[in-house]
Amino acid sequence: MKKVLLGKTTLEVSRLAVGCWQLSPRFWGEVDPEDWKNAMDMAGECGVNLVDTADAYGDGGAEEALGAYFAERGNRDQWVVASKFYWDFSSPLPETYSIDRFPHTSHRYIKAACEASLRRLRLETIDLYQLHAWDPLLRPEEVARAVADLKEAGKIRFFGVSNLNVEQMRLLEAVVSVDTLQPKYSLLHRKHEEREFPYCLERQIGVLAYSPLERGLLSGRVSVGSRFSDARATNERFSQTSLERLVPRLEKVTALAQSFGLTLPQFAIRWLLTHPAVSVALIGTKKPEHVSSLISAPDDILPPSAWHEAAACVGGA
Secondary structure, three states: OOEEEOOOOOOEEEOEEEEOHHHOHHHHOOOOHHHHHHHHHHHHHOOOOEEEOOOOOOOOHHHHHHHHHHHHHOOHHHOEEEEEEOEEOOOOOOOOOOOOOEEOOOHHHHHHHHHHHHHHHOOOOEEEEEEOOOOOOOOHHHHHHHHHHHHHOOOEEEEEEEOOOHHHHHHHHOOOOOOEEEOEOEOOEOHHHOOHHHHHHHHOOEEEEEOOOHHHOOOOOOOOOOOOOOHHHHOHHHOHHHHHHHHHHHHHHHHHHHOOOOOHHHHHHHHHHOOOOEEEEEEEOOOHHHHHOOOOHHHOOOOHHHHHHHHHHHOOO
16 A cells, blocks of 8 residues: 655555544444454555544544554554544533534633543544634634644644635634645545645645545446435435436446446546545445455556546536
C-alpha cells in the first residue's frame, strides 16, 4: 500500500483509510462487530494505517468500538487515528426542544469533547483532531486557543477540518494552522474541484475524501430496481427516477473501468486519487471482503484521457 505525507503534517498515511461512519446505527443500521473487527484486521494486513472516526458516530459508539479494538488487538501503534468534534450530544436539553444535539465549538467544550474522545478511544493522543462542520456561532480565536492547549498538553498532534469551504478555512487559518480538509468527493460529487482543492494545493492542506463510492452508487451493485432500507431510502439521489437516469451512465464507466482491468469501485477510487489535491480515500467498510476488493485501487493513477472520459460519462449526474 502506497503511503504519502498528509499535507504539511509529518503523518505518513496510506492512500486508503478506514472510515467509521458506518458504525452509526441511526444512519446505517447495526453492523456485526466481529465482521467489522475482521475488516480492520484485513485493512491493517494490507498496509492501511489510517482510521477516521468522530465522536458523533453512534453518539460515541464508534470511538468506543475503536478503543476496544485497539485494546483487544494490541495494535494501536500500527494506526494513525483521526477523530472529530462539533456535535454536543451529551448536554441536557429542555423537554420542549425539538433537537437532541447541537453544534458546540467553544474553547471549553472542544477541550471537554477531546477528553471524552480520548477516554472512549482509550488513547493518550489523537493524531488528527478535526472540526466536523462549520458552526455559525464559531469564534475562530476560541478554536485556536483550544487547539493550542490540546497540542501543548499532548492530547492532539494536528488539526484539520471537515465540510468547510474556502472562506471558512481562511477565517480559521488567520489564527490556527489547518492541516487537513475532509470533504465529500467522488466521480458523482465534484463541487470542490473549483475552489477548495486549488486552495488546499496552495496551502499544502491534505485532503481526505469521504464517500468515494457515493454511499454505494459506485459500488457496482446498484441497479435500476435497487431498494434501500437505511438512510438512503429517503434520499432523492437513490430514488427510482434518479437510478433510471444514473445507472445507464454508470454502465459506460464500468466498461471504461474494465478496459483497465478494474471493477467500478476500484476505478472510482483510482479516479479520485488521481486528482493532485487528494491524498486519501476513506472507505466505510463493514466486512473483510469490502477491503480486499479495493486494496489495489491506489496502485496507480489514471491517464488524463480516462479521467476526463469518466467524468464525461456521468455528466451532471
